[in-house]
Amino acid sequence: TGGHTTEILRLLSCLSESYSPRHYVFAHSDKMSEAKIRSFEEKRADSQFTLDCIPRSREVRQSWISSVVTTLYSILHSLRLIYKRKPDLILCNGPGTCVPVCLSALLLGLLGMKRAIIVYVESICRVETLSLSGKILYYFSDHFLVQWPDLKDKYPKSVYLGRIV
Numbered sequence: 001t002g003g004h005t006t007e008i009l010r011l012l013s014c015l016s017e018s019y020s021p022r023h024y025v026f027a028h029s030d031k032m033s034e035a036k037i038r039s040f041e042e043k044r045a046d047s048q049f050t051l052d053c054i055p056r057s058r059e060v061r062q063s064w065i066s067s068v069v070t071t072l073y074s075i076l077h078s079l080r081l082i083y084k085r086k087p088d089l090i091l092c093n094g095p096g097t098c099v100p101v102c103l104s105a106l107l108l109g110l111l112g113m114k115r116a117i118i119v120y121v122e123s124i125c126r127v128e129t130l131s132l133s134g135k136i137l138y139y140f141s142d143h144f145l146v147q148w149p150d151l152k153d154k155y156p157k158s159v160y161l162g163r164i165v
Contacts, residue, residue, distance in 0.1 A: 004095045005033040007123060007165040009040045011091070021048035023085045025078075027056035027097045052081055058096045071100060078104035086114045093121040093165075094133045102137055119143045122151065122158075124165055130155065 005026070012022070022041075026033045034051060041047045057074040058067040078100040090105055092098035102118050109115035120141040122134045127148050130138060138144055144158045152160035 003125075004093050004123065005030075005036045007121075008091070008093045009036060010165045011093070011121065012040070017044070017046045019089075020046050021050065023050045023052060023087060025052045025054060025081065025097060025101050027095070028053045029056055030097075050085075052085075054078055054081060054097060054100065056097065057100050071096075074100040075104055079107065082108055082116070083113065087116045090116050090118045091121070092118070092133075092137075094123045094126075094131050096133055099133050099136055102140060106140055117142045119145070121145045121164065122147065124163060126151065 012019075024037050026037075030053075034053075037049075037051060041049050054077040055070065055074045057071040059070075062070070074097070082101065082104040087105065090098075090102060092102065098120075102120075105116040105118060118137070118141040120134065120137045120143070122130060122145065124147045126134065126146075128150060130151065134144075138155060138157065144155070145164065146152055146155065146158045146160050147163050147165070149160055152158050
C-alpha cells in the first residue's frame with residue numbers, strides 16, 4: 001500500500017503518452033494508492049485512465065492456507081476485469097494484487113482470447129532476494145526487471161537496467 005504505487009507512478013511518469021488509456025488495478029482496501037493515482041493522473045495532459053478494485057489476494061501476516069482461498073477469490077474477480085479491459089501490456093511491480101491479475105491474463109491468453117505482455121519490475125527495496133510476487137511471476141512474465149546487479153546474478157532470466165525508479 002503506497003510504496004509500490006509510488007514506484008510504479010515514477011516509472012509511468014517516464015513513459016510516452018501513447019501508453020493510453022491506462023487501467024490501474026489495486027486492492028479494495030487500498031485507499032492510499034487510489035488517491036496517489038488520481039493525483040498523478042490529474043497532472044497529465046492526456047489523463048485517460050480507469051481505476052479498478054479487486055479483493056486483496058493476501059493480507060500481511062495472513063496464513064498460507066487461507067491466502068490460497070483469498071487468492072483464488074481475487075483471481076475470479078481479475079478474470080472478469082482482464083476480459084473486460086483486454087490489456088495489451090501489464091506493467092506491475094510487486095504487490096500481491098498483481099499476481100491474480102497476471103495469472104488471469106495468462107489464462108485468457110492460453111484460451112486464445114487476448115494475450116497481454118507482462119512486464120514485472122521488482123521493487124527497488126528487493127536487494128538480495130525476490131518478493132513473493134517476484135518469485136511467482138519470474139516464471140510467467142515476458143520481461144522481468146531487477147534494480148540490483150546481485151539479483152541479476154541469482155535470477156538469469158531477469159534484466160538489470162540499473163535503478164529505474
